[in-house]
Amino acid sequence: MRDVVIIGGGVAGLSAAVSCYDSGARDILIIERDSSLGGILRQCIHNGFGLHTFSQELTGPEFAERFITEVSKRSIDYVLDSMVIDISPHRVVYVNGKEGVITVDSQAIILAMGCRERPRGALNIPGYRPAGIFSAGTAQRLMNIDGYSVGKDVVILGSGDIGLIMARRLTLEGAKVHAVAEILPYSGGLKRNIVQCLDDYGIPLYLSHTVVDIAGKRRVEGVTIARVDENRKPIKGTEIHFCCDTLLLSVGLLPENELSSKAGIVLSSATGGPAVDDRLSTSADGIFAAGNVLHVHDLADYVVEEAAEAGRNAADYISGCHGEIKKARIKAGYGVRYTVPQLIRCDRTSPVTIRFRVSSVFHNASIVVLSDGKEIQRKRKRIMAPGEMESLKFDGISLSSELEIRIEVEQ
Ligand SMILES: Cc1cc2nc3c(=O)[nH]c(=O)nc-3n(C[C@H](O)[C@H](O)[C@H](O)COP(=O)(O)OP(=O)(O)OC[C@H]3O[C@@H](n4cnc5c(N)ncnc54)[C@H](O)[C@@H]3O)c2cc1C
Known part of the structure; x- marks a missing residue:
């Protein structure tokens, strides 16, 4: 054993x-x-x-x-x-x-x-299944470990960190990255990666856009993106077409x-x-x-x-x-997508780090910790975005298993 x-x-x-x-x-x-x-x-x-x-x-x-x-x-x-x-x-x-x-x-x-x-199958992009569609991590492995080039003219769907890093990597290898399209109104990646991987190389980021068509039967020949409305539905007449041989997916x-x-x-x-x-x-x-x-x-x-x-x-x-140890529940309140941990032992005496992500972009907001509705901790933040993990040190108070600790964002 x-x-x-x-x-x-x-x-x-x-x-x-x-x-x-x-x-x-x-x-x-x-x-x-x-x-x-x-x-x-x-x-x-x-x-x-x-x-x-x-x-x-x-x-x-x-x-x-x-x-x-x-x-x-x-x-x-x-x-x-x-x-x-x-x-x-x-x-x-x-x-x-x-x-x-x-x-x-x-x-x-x-x-x-x-x-x-997350694979392409989960995305419902119309079109054939031509060669030239890679997940960003697979393309990274092919280039950095196996030494292959994946394409010369590239569009990237999704602005997660891997996609951003691959936009720079492909550019450094001589490919032309025409666009990064992101369905959400904000990027899913770190701010520093937007600056260092897109802005520094003049690669445009199309927020609130998604891929609506992939042209090509054997190999990708082009990709069309379109703006989406607040329900993430493509808006007719906003299409932009790029001639390209490669589509990278960085969608989570x-x-x-x-x-x-x-x-x-x-x-x-x-x-x-x-x-x-x-x-x-x-x-x-x-x-x-x-x-x-x-x-x-x-x-x-x-x-x-x-x-x-x-x-x-x-x-x-x-x-x-x-x-058996009694535990209090930590709940993600307004503006908080999740917390880790989700439970805290009632007999804990030392501080615990609680990590979480917010569900939207917040400027000049506060993270508030409430115990059964009563505020016990507060932290002010200039900016918070879903792409960046947040954390706070929870000082610990006398807890009981009936107690609910809630973490929420206050504007
Ligand atoms: C493309 C990419 C770019 C990144 N860039 C940055 C960056 O610039 N800066 C930064 O700080 N962080 C970056 N990160 C984040 C960071 O790399 C990861 O958060 C971290 O490496 C994750 O470590 P891990 O051990 O949890 O997972 P992994 O590194 O994925 O390790 C998990 C391991 O478990 C093995 N495994 C899985 N299932 C089994 C099984 N059933 N049996 C045996 N073995 C198994 C896998 O083979 C793998 O080796 C990046 C991540 C990615 C994906």
Whole structure:
């Protein structure tokens, strides 16, 4: 029986492993389906990682390497080319690896499987299925890891961070990025990526626009976009046509949670990840979650910070006694799309970081924390946007399970 099994060897899994070890657990196993550790960051060769964690601007592979080094220093076990195909609520992990399917028993599990891109099928774009349509992350992998060029004339649908980063990457490789179209009236990406990846290269961002037609049978020959109304319906007469050979889709990420739901873990409909308490513990006893599998993060720095917390909590869990603990519910109020955690233990005495995203763009607004309707904390913000994760340190008050903590935006 292992102390702790960590599923996923991205930076969440690596950071969780290091802090779990430093908190006393010794028999830790990281299970990774890919042929190397590092996760999605292996293909993110741009800089901009690690400003918070190391006060340095690193590339994705450099940032991941720092954690791989720490894992090696501690001689933490890991297996590669091994995919977890099932977990039981009693912490038995089924792994399909080089020796076939094996089972691993563990006292605690940390879920760190990351996320995947939303596919085209979910989008209902009319037209044929010509070559030249890629999700932005697939195009990134083809270019940065496999060394292929994906196209010369490109339109990007969706202004999430991956799409913005790929707009710059394609331009640097000599392609012409004609437009980024975003159905919402604001970008889903970080402000710094709009400036550094679009504005600096003169790439136009069409807000409140979507793709209404894709021309071409064998290969994409053109893409038509149109303005949408407040119900996101295309407005006739506003069409703009671009001759292009490639369409990239950057239309959102989904936490990778097939394993979690198969194990009966309660998922949050707002995040797509497990609902967790302030220890990042899921509804299944001894199973924790961190990183993009829990909720989609904007910065890798926040992923490693959160995962370190999950690692410490898993180590505490295996060394302590654990009984039924009463929890208060944290509710996302006006202007808040979700919070993580969603529950907080009533006996918690130390401050807890609550991460959340707002549902729209707010200028000069306040984040207010209410306990049964009574204000207990307030923080003023000049600007808040859905593309940027927000957080606040909740100081903790005497809680009871009947209490409802609500976080909302006040204009
Ligand atoms: C394209 C892109 C660009 C980004 N750019 C930036 C940036 O500029 N700056 C920044 O700070 N952040 C950026 N981010 C965000 C940051 O990279 C991620 O938030 C972070 O790397 C997520 O780490 P993770 O470990 O949760 O997930 P991942 O890195 O996705 O790792 C999950 C791992 O789990 C493995 N796995 C999944 N399922 C199984 C299974 N069943 N069995 C075994 N293994 C499994 C996967 O193979 C993978 O290695 C970017 C993200 C993307 C996608």
